[in-house]
Amino acid sequence: MKPTKRQDGTRRKKHAGRKRGRPKALGISVHSLNEITRLLERYRLPAGILTYRAVAKELTRRSGVTITVGTVYRLAHGIEPKQPRVRAALELPAFESVKVCETCGVVHVKPCPATRKPGKPRAPRLDRRRLALELLGQLLG
Numbered sequence: 482m483k484p485t486k487r488q489d490g491t492r493r494k495k496h497a498g499r500k501r502g503r504p505k506a507l508g509i510s511v512h513s514l515n516e517i518t519r520l521l522e523r524y525r526l527p528a529g530i531l532t533y534r535a536v537a538k539e540l541t542r543r544s545g546v547t548i549t550v551g552t553v554y555r556l557a558h559g560i561e562p563k564q565p566r567v568r569a570a571l572e573l574p575a576f577e578s579v580k581v582c583e584t585c586g587v588v589h590v591k592p593c594p595a596t597r598k599p600g601k602p603r604a605p606r607l608d609r610r611r612l613a614l615e616l617l618g619q620l621l622g
């Protein structure tokens with residue numbers, strides 16, 4: 482821009498009106514579209530969304546919970562958020578705290594095998610014939 486003379490004789494600044502800082506993103510995707518497409522399908526978002534930022538904006542608008550770009554990016558790459566509010570907004574199952582075994586360091590569904598008491602082994606089950614005879618004996622006195 483060429484400095485132009487004003488009526489009062491001062492010159493206009495060379496950079497007047499020029500925007501400062503980094504120019505805004507164009508909203509053009511630089512990522513492989515597969516991940517974003519998967520998100521669009523998963524959350525039934527309108528087609529034409531091309532960026533993680535746009536996905537985050539749409540999910541935030543829809544759920545009322547602020548979903549950040551980072552959250553969306555991590556979700557697309559298999560890292561789920563931890564905060565219950567965000568999980569609910571993203572239709573993810575809730576987390577529940579579970580006690581980890583002190584001995585093994587893992588979560589058991591069944592009682593811990595390592596801490597089972599080495600007590601008396603259970604008496605072997607009688608076979609059917611002996612069981613029948615046993616019962617008969619008890620019935621007949």
Ligand SMILES: [Zn+2]
Pocket residue numbers: 582583584585586587589593594595596
């Ligand atoms: Zn254990």
